[in-house]
Amino acid sequence: MIPFFPPDLFEADRAELLEALHAVGTDPDQRFILGRRTAEFEEALRRRLGAADAVACSSGTSALSLVLAAMDVAPGDEVVVPAFGCAPLAAAVCGLGAVPVFADVDPRTLVADPASAEAAVTDRTRALMPAHMFSVMADMPRFAEIARRRGLRLVEDSAVAQGGVLAGRPAGLWGEAGVFSFVQVKTFGTAGEGGAVVTGDPGLGRTVRMLRNHGQDGTRRFVHHRVGYNSRFDEVLAAFQLHRLPGLDDRLERRARIADYYTERFADLADRGVAAPPPGREGRCFYVYTLLAEHRDDLKAHLDRNGVGNHVYYPRPLPRQPAFAPYAPPGAAWPGAEYAARRNLSLPLYPHLSDSQVEHIADSVCAYARHSGSDPLVPSRRAP
Ligand SMILES: *Cc1c(COP(=O)(O)O)cnc(C)c1O
Numbered sequence: 415m416i417p418f419f420p421p422d423l424f425e426a427d428r429a430e431l432l433e434a435l436h437a438v439g440t441d442p443d444q445r446f447i448l449g450r451r452t453a454e455f456e457e458a459l460r461r462r463l464g465a466a467d468a469v470a471c472s473s474g475t476s477a478l479s480l481v482l483a484a485m486d487v488a489p490g491d492e493v494v495v496p497a498f499g500c501a502p503l504a505a506a507v508c509g510l511g512a513v514p515v516f517a518d519v520d521p522r523t524l525v526a527d528p529a530s531a532e533a534a535v536t537d538r539t540r541a542l543m544p545a546h547m548f549s550v551m552a553d554m555p556r557f558a559e560i561a562r563r564r565g566l567r568l569v570e571d572s573a574v575a576q577g578g579v580l581a582g583r584p585a586g587l588w589g590e591a592g593v594f595s596f597v598q599v600k601t602f603g604t605a606g607e608g609g610a611v612v613t614g615d616p617g618l619g620r621t622v623r624m625l626r627n628h629g630q631d632g633t634r635r636f637v638h639h640r641v642g643y644n645s646r647f648d649e650v651l652a653a654f655q656l657h658r659l660p661g662l663d664d665r666l667e668r669r670a671r672i673a674d675y676y677t678e679r680f681a682d683l684a685d686r687g688v689a690a691p692p693p694g695r696e697g698r699c700f701y702v703y704t705l706l707a708e709h710r711d712d713l714k715a716h717l718d719r720n721g722v723g724n725h726v727y728y729p730r731p732l733p734r735q736p737a738f739a740p741y742a743p744p745g746a747a748w749p750g751a752e753y754a755a756r757r758n759l760s761l762p763l764y765p766h767l768s769d770s771q772v773e774h775i776a777d778s779v780c781a782y783a784r785h786s787g788s789d790p791l792v793p794s795r796r797a798p
Pocket of ligand 1 (some may be wrong): 473475499500594596
């Protein structure tokens, strides 16, 4: 069985993780959150990206809340978010008492359609919050243009896109602020929870920094300038992420090669009801590899039988979730999101998949498509 996520994610880093735990635990500083390791980690992230500031916090979800709060998003405001995506996109908005307004997504790339997002703008709209999805970055040049023209704030949910680049600009730096998530399964996942806000705006960075620690400014404790949050970052994980950062590019490249291989193997399957993500590296990220299958549940059963772990994210559009349905205007429809929810099926994509595992995964998908179509055999090719 090839699991969807690896069971031995940090086995190769075991010694460093235990050492980090010991070093922080016995450090005369006795700082377990927001100490010098967190500061060093933030500086490494900031420099790697060329951002004005990088603020480590407790999760990707929390990073979204901090950014929206720093932008003074308040009750009655509207924020345009994708109709297909993860719950935090809508929940972070609701958490501030604001209203998520759902834009439809493109049924091929699965990212928010800028035209649908612009059509959702009203007098009350404060911000646009597109998200990069699975393998594809949102159309940030168009979102930036709409935000500028309509006088809106632009938040970039880049939680899954660390390392992605679109038109020469890295994921995270297209919005006024972007976010990363370090939950284990993300491309720079860690052994616990974590996230970061990255921004080109030093003032916004300062406000986020303040909000993540109860509205204090970092120089004087117990002076609370604003109502903030507890969204602090862990020193053990900061040390561990500093250890893992230099290897990130190699791991991202391995993910990209596996994705390239899948895409090449699946190129002919589109007319047999199995569509691969768009090829190439421009504006791509390699978090999970998501197919759109006409008979998704049949493909899923086939992969289950063949020992290939797989996952349906997300089984229904956000406005169809009980939690967010109250924000869905009666009669509204999101056909792209419905299509994506019916068809999406993700394949394993992580750096330490072996070539033979990658081949087995691709062979299994091709075998399914062969049996559900009428064409001759798709020849097997070697993995990258
Ligand atoms: C994972 C994810 C988040 C939330 O990150 P957490 O660290 O799990 O809170 C937000 N947005 C997107 C698109 C994500 O994939």
